Amino acid sequence: MCFEIGDFSLNNFSLEVKKGTYFVLTGANGSGKTTLIKLIAGIYSPLSGGITINNVDVKKIPPWKRNIGYLPQEGLLFPNRTVKENIQFPLEVRKIPKSEVIKEINAVAEMLEISELLNRKPEGLSGGEKQKVCLARAIVSKPDVLLLDEPVSAIDEKSKYAYCQKLKSLQRRLKITTLHISHNKTETELVADEVGIMPERKGVETQLSS
């Protein structure tokens, strides 16, 4: 796959993540990890090559039909919606019946221990809380692929690694193929089935985690 945006380009880039795997991608800042996630999510389109999810080339499938869960780096939440309404968003746009929506929201909130935040607005949340809500919103619709862009960067040091273990057990339970971007070695070791190292502006090397 090749891609260009402004001065930045990814050339002859290829990466394969096996179904059901927790894959961690590491690499230097500016090497294109976030760009890669945005390409898979459909926010950007590759110049050449393709993106295959479950043996289907999704290059021409718009982002809203890819069934992807995306957690952006900044913990972006819709500011006009409460936490509950944020988590509800993917179910709402898929027109899931209300009774089921409430059940799913409560289940995911309980799983991530954010039930007490449900009626709050995003502006009062800490960075870590925002990331947890983003994760809940990303997984509530049971996506085929979960894209996590530094999902624990705002979680406090004390609970970061417990949260990583939770992420791992969550992925195991939901069996979602996961691509996780991280700069942290301990975090990577805790969650990864496989690790890929992305050299600056070149192809990606993949290797099994120890």
Added chain:
Amino acid sequence: MLNNFTKKFDAVLTVPLVFYVVVIVGLIISATVKITPDKVTSTFANPAIWNSALRSFTTSIISTLLVVIVAVPAGYILSRQRIKAAGFFDSIIDLPIVMPPLVIGLCILIFFSSTNVGRFLDRGLAQWLAELTGRKASSSGFFIFNVGGIIAVQFVVGCAFAIRVIKSGFDEFDHRLEDLAMTLGASPWKSFFKVSLPNTMPAIIAALVITWARVFGLFGPIQLLCGTMRFKTEILPTSIYLEYSIGNLNGALVLGVFMILTSIITIAVFKQIGGNKSKI
């Protein structure tokens, strides 16, 4: 606190602001103190004034609603810069803002009186509708010397202002939230209505108020296209002109203050609706 170090700087910069506020408040007070209850009663005793006020409110509200229908999508598409000719469209939008309003009125008059499309829209359509409904065709058209012309002028002048305000609202809104909404399963339409629109509502409300206030007081181009006919095309600004031209300065003054008060009340109401996030 930083405030302690910037006190002198802030004080100097406040002087021009205070000067302008004094000018505005002074002008309003000087007009208001001249008004007595007798003058108000005698001005509003004239049924033509009530008719004019009603026409002013209905035309300005209709044109503002038309403006919002056009300005919201236009402001959005200009803000996102995804279309090739965005820069060209952007420059054209500025024209009604920089053009003298009278010239806009003249251009609209020429369009409806001298072009085939304009003539059809003005008279042809009126005749066709008259035939369709079995009524007698009116000698005048929809726009020239008619209420349709008031709305047309208000729309053309007001739309540019509204697009500018709404575009800046969309510019300020983090467009990554729209991308995010799409990855969560929302089509561009759903993303627009569920994410972009609710989050830019303060800017849209501000545009609504600014547009309404602008077109409510519009005079020159409306007079040019629609004339100043009592009980037909008279609106409050033309009433002021008519009262003044017949030497009734008190009547003109009462109507002027009435328009000022109406604008102040409208802005206050919309500020209340917009809350702390109000852009007005």
